[in-house]
Amino acid sequence: MSLPDWWTIDPNQPFTLGPRLFPGRIWTASGCFAYGLTGHDMKSANFTSPYQGLGAVVTKTVTPQPRAGNPMPRLAETPMGAINSIGLENVGFGEFLAETLPALERKGVPTVVSLAATRPDEFGDMVAMLHETAAGFTHWHGVEINLSCPNVAEGGHDFGRDPATVSACVRAARRNLPDRALLAKLTPNVTDIAELATAAAEAGVDAVSAINTVIGLEVDLETGRPVLPRRFGGYSGPAIRPIALAKVDEIVTRAGVPVVAVGGIGDFRDALKFFALGAVAVQVGTAQMRDPFAAARISRNLIRG
Amino acid sequence: MVDPEIGPAVSCDGVVMSNEPVSSGLVRLDLELDQPLSFQPGQFAMLNLAGADPLVFSRPFSIFKADGRRMSFLYRIVGRGTRAMGALVPGDAMTFLGPLGRPFPQPETDQPVVLIAGGVGLPPLAAWLARRSDHPGLEIQAFFGARDGADVPWDLLDDRWDVSVDSLKDVPDGRRAWKGLVTDLAATSKDLQDGRNRMVLACGPTPLLKAAARFAEARGWGCWLSLEEHMGCGYGVCKGCVVPVLDPDKGPEARRNATCCQEGPVFNAELLAWKRPHRSQ
Ligand SMILES: Cc1cc2nc3c(=O)[nH]c(=O)nc-3n(C[C@H](O)[C@H](O)[C@H](O)COP(=O)(O)OP(=O)(O)OC[C@H]3O[C@@H](n4cnc5c(N)ncnc54)[C@H](O)[C@@H]3O)c2cc1C
Ligand SMILES: Cc1cc2nc3c(=O)[nH]c(=O)nc-3n(C[C@H](O)[C@H](O)[C@H](O)COP(=O)(O)O)c2cc1C
Ligand code: FES
Numbered sequence: 001m002s003l004p005d006w007w008t009i010d011p012n013q014p015f016t017l018g019p020r021l022f023p024g025r026i027w028t029a030s031g032c033f034a035y036g037l038t039g040h041d042m043k044s045a046n047f048t049s050p051y052q053g054l055g056a057v058v059t060k061t062v063t064p065q066p067r068a069g070n071p072m073p074r075l076a077e078t079p080m081g082a083i084n085s086i087g088l089e090n091v092g093f094g095e096f097l098a099e100t101l102p103a104l105e106r107k108g109v110p111t112v113v114s115l116a117a118t119r120p121d122e123f124g125d126m127v128a129m130l131h132e133t134a135a136g137f138t139h140w141h142g143v144e145i146n147l148s149c150p151n152v153a154e155g156g157h158d159f160g161r162d163p164a165t166v167s168a169c170v171r172a173a174r175r176n177l178p179d180r181a182l183l184a185k186l187t188p189n190v191t192d193i194a195e196l197a198t199a200a201a202e203a204g205v206d207a208v209s210a211i212n213t214v215i216g217l218e219v220d221l222e223t224g225r226p227v228l229p230r231r232f233g234g235y236s237g238p239a240i241r242p243i244a245l246a247k248v249d250e251i252v253t254r255a256g257v258p259v260v261a262v263g264g265i266g267d268f269r270d271a272l273k274f275f276a277l278g279a280v281a282v283q284v285g286t287a288q289m290r291d292p293f294a295a296a297r298i299s300r301n302l303i304r305g
Numbered sequence: 306m307v308d309p310e311i312g313p314a315v316s317c318d319g320v321v322m323s324n325e326p327v328s329s330g331l332v333r334l335d336l337e338l339d340q341p342l343s344f345q346p347g348q349f350a351m352l353n354l355a356g357a358d359p360l361v362f363s364r365p366f367s368i369f370k371a372d373g374r375r376m377s378f379l380y381r382i383v384g385r386g387t388r389a390m391g392a393l394v395p396g397d398a399m400t401f402l403g404p405l406g407r408p409f410p411q412p413e414t415d416q417p418v419v420l421i422a423g424g425v426g427l428p429p430l431a432a433w434l435a436r437r438s439d440h441p442g443l444e445i446q447a448f449f450g451a452r453d454g455a456d457v458p459w460d461l462l463d464d465r466w467d468v469s470v471d472s473l474k475d476v477p478d479g480r481r482a483w484k485g486l487v488t489d490l491a492a493t494s495k496d497l498q499d500g501r502n503r504m505v506l507a508c509g510p511t512p513l514l515k516a517a518a519r520f521a522e523a524r525g526w527g528c529w530l531s532l533e534e535h536m537g538c539g540y541g542v543c544k545g546c547v548v549p550v551l552d553p554d555k556g557p558e559a560r561r562n563a564t565c566c567q568e569g570p571v572f573n574a575e576l577l578a579w580k581r582p583h584r585s586q
Contacts, residue, residue, distance in 0.1 A: 031543065032538075032542065034542035034543075041312075041314070042314050042540070044315065044316040045339060045340060060544075068561075068562060072546075073535050074545045074546075075543075077361050077362050079385075081361060082361050086543065089544045089562060237361050238361070286361065288542075289543050290351075290362060290363055291402070292316060292402070
């Protein structure tokens, strides 16, 4: 397929999101490309590096303290998707600030830092520390707050399900983030995602990222028990693309906030569908796990077809 | 012992050159890659079907042989992905990411080595053995365990391998096989009774790995195991394949998660915690 006539955007042309100019519109999604591959050496005859043409790497979600994550197995595969229960295993905010983010800066990787916390004010504190440490970094473009984790302060509900909490988290982060883009990553596991996007927009985000994983479960027929020890996991990959398209459409038409689309994007045609609905950028998750050059390939194919 | 140098991992396409059974349970897949690649025994590749409908996750397979652009694997058909692989014919395309992971170590001196392989654990150790052929002085004992005589890829095993089988059924005339567990075969081998300090390398199902670790520990020998964990990415970015390991820097009881795909698949048995990881906080 060649590129359609309506597609006139160059995904490698810098574009503005809030206070920042991003180098491109094809990003990698949180949790599917670690902290942007620091430490790896990956080669392909077709690309100079996995970062070629990338607008941003959204880091694995970082929490205030390191997390060991969930028991194994953490992954289940379906014919069209993946169910993960990684449990936010990450190095913790301290090490991330001291080691990981400076390494990304040295490498020149355009970075969006994904953060999760258990209380709104924790988001504010983490963003303030980020701002203090990385104020001079030129490749750190923004923060994506992951609103799909258990909210301890509110008694264990998902942050992202209650508009008032979404609003509180966004406000706390925005207050301390004057000069980088602020994104809120929304969960699809709600009745009305546009309502949440509206709450995030009114509280000051520059864009929302949609969608996070869909709650899923797989059963092992041999044992008669769920495959994942935590029973539920996050469903991703091609299977959720129609859900992501629907959620993105709801947000674009009803909330009027820029959307960075994510969910089941594996090639440039998938990406085009989200751009057709009005997404300003897209993120590649599960497909990036299969191929470290997936996002680079999409970026190139959106220019050449 | 020395860790071999590891080159970059390459993402490229491959064309199936042949895909034929080498025993009742093992299939040999030969791919011609876009470019020549070398590997270290113990390293693996993530393979997938090319085209519009790849498997959501690629599948990890140990590299058996590499010769220029040709790369060979041995696999067993166990599920959806390997069934689809079994249907591939010469000319079909696959995608390849590799070589990945940390290989088996090489002995520093002339320390003798014991290889223990079970079933599809054969390829990395056969590769290791092939690589040592240019060091004829090194003493190596190799043990391979299979289900029965038909399951053994006899043509791929030279006379350095001692074979054990769960059942003596279908052992061909002129071939020798011992009935029992491969680790018991190693334990009773006369060649290993001379009191010399050896290094054990093992690959196979988890019970075999645990038995190999006990075998080595009982003799005070070093032991390296290639582990199989379910993998998402295979290149260290998803944390879907973690193995709990001891963290001696942080204290005798301390543990941490190591990625099987990047810090492994080959681990020093001494560092393995062999239990479920800590529950998340
Ligand atoms: C480092 C490494 C090297 C390996 N080398 C070989 C080899 O040389 N030859 C060989 O035959 N097999 C090897 N395996 C096992 C092989 O990866 C699995 O048999 C294969 O993934 C099964 O895929 P499936 O779709 O047929 O099975 P399914 O059960 O349908 O697969 C479902 C999911 O579980 C995963 N899975 C299932 N069994 C295993 C397993 N034993 N190990 C890891 N993941 C699994 C699959 O990758 C897939 O994601 C290796 C595994 C690892 C981790
Ligand atoms: C293994 C895995 C880990 C993930 N980890 C995170 C995470 O830490 N934070 C987050 O916001 N989203 C995480 N996600 C969700 C993805 O960023 C993305 O929103 C989702 O997978 C849908 O996109 P996809 O279909 O392209 O994968 C994870 C997804 C997967 C598959
Ligand atoms: S399989 Fe993804 S980190 Fe090992």
